Amino acid sequence: MTLLITNARILTEHRMIERGWLYVADQYIRAFAAGDAPAFDVKRIIDAEGATLAPGFIDLHVHGALGTEAIVGDVDGLHQMSEFYARHGVTSYLPTTLTAPHSQIMAALNAIKQAQTTSRGAAILGAHVEGPYLNRSKAGAQFPEFIRLAAMPEVQELLDTGVVRLIAIAPEFAENRQIIAACMRRGVTVAIAHTAASFEEAIASFDLGIAQVTHTYNAMTPLHHRDPGVVGAALADPRVRCEIICDLLHVDAGAIKVLFNAKGTEGTIIITDAMAATGLGDGEYGLGAHRVHKQGKKVTLLDGTLAGSAITYDESVRHFVQAVGKPFHEVWPVTSLTPAQAIGEAHQRGSIALNKLADLVLLDDDLRVQATIVSGQVVYQRAEVA
Numbered sequence: 143m144t145l146l147i148t149n150a151r152i153l154t155e156h157r158m159i160e161r162g163w164l165y166v167a168d169q170y171i172r173a174f175a176a177g178d179a180p181a182f183d184v185k186r187i188i189d190a191e192g193a194t195l196a197p198g199f200i201d202l203h204v205h206g207a208l209g210t211e212a213i214v215g216d217v218d219g220l221h222q223m224s225e226f227y228a229r230h231g232v233t234s235y236l237p238t239t240l241t242a243p244h245s246q247i248m249a250a251l252n253a254i255k256q257a258q259t260t261s262r263g264a265a266i267l268g269a270h271v272e273g274p275y276l277n278r279s280k281a282g283a284q285f286p287e288f289i290r291l292a293a294m295p296e297v298q299e300l301l302d303t304g305v306v307r308l309i310a311i312a313p314e315f316a317e318n319r320q321i322i323a324a325c326m327r328r329g330v331t332v333a334i335a336h337t338a339a340s341f342e343e344a345i346a347s348f349d350l351g352i353a354q355v356t357h358t359y360n361a362m363t364p365l366h367h368r369d370p371g372v373v374g375a376a377l378a379d380p381r382v383r384c385e386i387i388c389d390l391l392h393v394d395a396g397a398i399k400v401l402f403n404a405k406g407t408e409g410t411i412i413i414t415d416a417m418a419a420t421g422l423g424d425g426e427y428g429l430g431a432h433r434v435h436k437q438g439k440k441v442t443l444l445d446g447t448l449a450g451s452a453i454t455y456d457e458s459v460r461h462f463v464q465a466v467g468k469p470f471h472e473v474w475p476v477t478s479l480t481p482a483q484a485i486g487e488a489h490q491r492g493s494i495a496l497n498k499l500a501d502l503v504l505l506d507d508d509l510r511v512q513a514t515i516v517s518g519q520v521v522y523q524r525a526e527v528a
């Protein structure tokens with residue numbers, strides 16, 4: 143398969159090409175330059191007509207869409223999620239499990255592993271295990287009954303599936319902290335999540351190797367000037383990358399700007415945390431063992447607790463650039479390169495560079511998705527783009 147994209151504004155890893163072309167062969171980016179394309183013999187040409195060609199979005203934290211979710215362990219459902227996310231510019235993602243009985247998480251991981259080999263749309267890079275090793279006092283929409291302390295044999299079983307890329311834990315418990323080293327040895331990134339840790343406990347967990355902060359601000363100790371909490375530690379410590387939900391319901395636009403100004407493009411990761419009701423109308427849906435209510439972009443437990451988002455990745459990006467007051471071409475790594483680095487994928491994804499996989503998104507001036515390309519295959523193209 144060969145593909146040529148012409149007349150694009152290209153956000154390459156190191157500079158922006160105002161008007162140029164990009165050539166893809168055998169799934170990889172093989173050449174790009176400014177100006178008119180040389181005469182390539184290609185299967186397909188896309189004239190971008192001045193649209194922006196960026197690395198495809200990478201969503202490290204997303205539970206579901208279209209009525210299905212990763213925790214139910216349905217391979218077909220995962221394929222539907224992949225296709226839905228691709229329509230929103232996502233080229234790869236980590237289906238994210240929820241706090242549940244061990245057997246259910248294992249079944250979900252096995253389904254994710256299976257879906258990985260046959261996926262359509264966005265590529266599945268592995269699994270994100272969010273819970274069950276969390277703090278019940280910060281459960282949010284994680285089912286509290288199944289929150290428990292980590293036990294090494296159980297964790298080994300999760301890791302032995304070979305599909306886990308990211309695991310989110312509350313490190314204020316010694317039992318949970320003891321899994322950090324084992325995860326790191328397997329190349330699994332560990333995040334701090336749903337946690338009541340103090341500032342000092344959070345920093346100590348970063349010393350042990352925790353490298354990511356799950357949906358920063360949400361379900362963690364807040365920043366108070368005499369008690370700076372996990373949020374303070376996340377903002378202060380350059381070793382950790384911070385996830386942020388940009389639906390403007392979980393976090394105010396001002397807080398997004400605070401985070402970005404503290405962490406920069408290298409330390410900020412847009413995630414959706416989207417759940418099963420994403421892409422569907424208002425009503426009642428499942429979320430793991432919970433029932434939730436969706437109205438507009440807001441999803442809540444019946445007691446009003448926010449229960450994941452119903453936002454798409456491209457809309458999150460539009461909110462983010464508004465919130466931080468910067469053009470997309472200055473902040474694009476928060477959608478691709480930084481999440482790729484967070485899980486050790488940056489050698490083959492996350493930026494437009496020679497011999498990286500051709501995972502690309504074509505965006506109009508309003509940051510709406512015109513086309514999505516995964517490993518050189520056009521998996522989505524908006525109707526009016528020929």
Ligand SMILES: [Zn+2]
Pocket residue numbers: 272282336356357361
């Ligand atoms: Zn969460």
